[in-house]
Amino acid sequence: MVNEGLKFIIKFFHHELSAMSNQEQPLFWSDQLAFGVKRKFDDRDTYVCASGISPSGFVHIGNFREIITTDFVVKSLKHYDEDTRFIYSWDDYDRFRKVPENVPGEFEKYIGLPLSEVPDPEGCHSSYAEHFEKKLEDELEDMHMDIEFIRQSEMFQDGEYADLIKKAMNSRDTIREILNQYRQEPRPEGWYPLQVYCVECGKDFTEIKAYDGEYTVEYYCEECGEEFEVNFKEHNSVKPPWRIDWPMRWFYENVSFEPGGKDHSAAGSSRDTGKEIVEKVYDAEAPVYQMYDFVRPKG
Ligand SMILES: [Zn+2]
Ligand SMILES: [Zn+2]
CATH class of the missing domain: 2.30.30 (SH3 type barrels.)
Structure with missing residues (x-):
């Protein structure tokens, strides 16, 4: 998946990055983003840059763009001598919603389980989720990125979010109003964000x-x-649905930067509602955001 061409492009960008990092006015996009992060959250000692996906079996170039985008911003922040963490969230407590083409059809019977509870289709790992997680983690190993992987199935099952979930449950009317601004079919009264x-x-x-x-x-x-x-x-x-889950974890991890794809960036997207939810429910600020689709491996 990570071909030589992509590796070359990453090296090229890193070269450009170091060439420009000494300038007073940042010219390189990731320096500009890092600059924006520092300005927005100037009271933070550590800048957490986050990214993540559901290990559902569809790993594609977009996932790499997202990782590369985050890595650039992490490296820019480090150039500015900022204490920085790169966390990568495996959303493996998401439900198994669909059997991908590369997985046997009999897996239909596991639909509705968390990805961490579905068996490995090839039998080599402890679960379906771990199978796809390890694949990507192995491929990233030699790319000089300092990434902390977080398995959300463990976080949820260890009860890390219980109090934040309680907060969301008791703010369900606020959340419902935020989401209903953009829904054709409004969530009815009595709906729970869980x-x-x-x-x-x-x-x-x-x-x-x-x-x-x-x-x-x-x-x-x-x-x-x-x-x-x-x-x-x-x-x-x-587990809260994605639109609540995402801002809840921005708050939990104190995230300062997180990129997203086109599907999360349109008006009324999970990014927009997430921003409102993190502000109104958790009294916190949304991270600096960048749509990553502009990083094009084919130039
Ligand atoms: Zn049941
Ligand atoms: Zn496996």
Whole structure:
């Protein structure tokens, strides 16, 4: 996937980067972004630059563009002598939503499980998610990027986000209003910004029926045909939908920079709603953003 041409382009850009980094007015795009990050968050001691994907089986050139974009900004911040972290989030607590072409059709039966609970299609790793994660991690190994990989399945299941989820649940009317500005089919009253993986069958064909204002939800599972209760402080099998999940983690990690693709950048996109959610629900600022599609390997 990482071909020699791409490696050459990265080297070329890094060369350009070092040639320009001594100028007072930054000319190179990543220096300009780093400059913007420093200006926006001048009270921060460490700049966290983030990026990430669902290891769903479709790894494509866009994922590399995103990583390269982040890496450039990380390197620019380091040129400015700033303490910087590059975190890469594996969204492997996302649901397995579709069987990709390169995976056997029988995997249909796992739809609705978190990616971290689906078996490895080739049998060489502990899960479907890990299979695709390791592939990319191995390919990145010799590219001189200092990346901290974070497995969201572990973060969720360790209960790291329980209090932030509670906050989102109690701000559900605010969140619903933010999302409904852009939805053709508005979320109805009584909607909850949370998905439950059933304690019995592990799948997310569930609907929340009640919430106690703390950590307990009652839900109905279509797969089991039964109602259950789950305390998400003790049994962490819940996850907010992407549009809430993303800003929640900006807040948790104190993210200063994160790029995104075209699909996350249009008006009313998850970036727009995320910005409003992080401000209104978590009383924090959204990271500096850059659409990465402008980094074109073919020049
Ligand atoms: Zn494998
Ligand atoms: Zn169930």
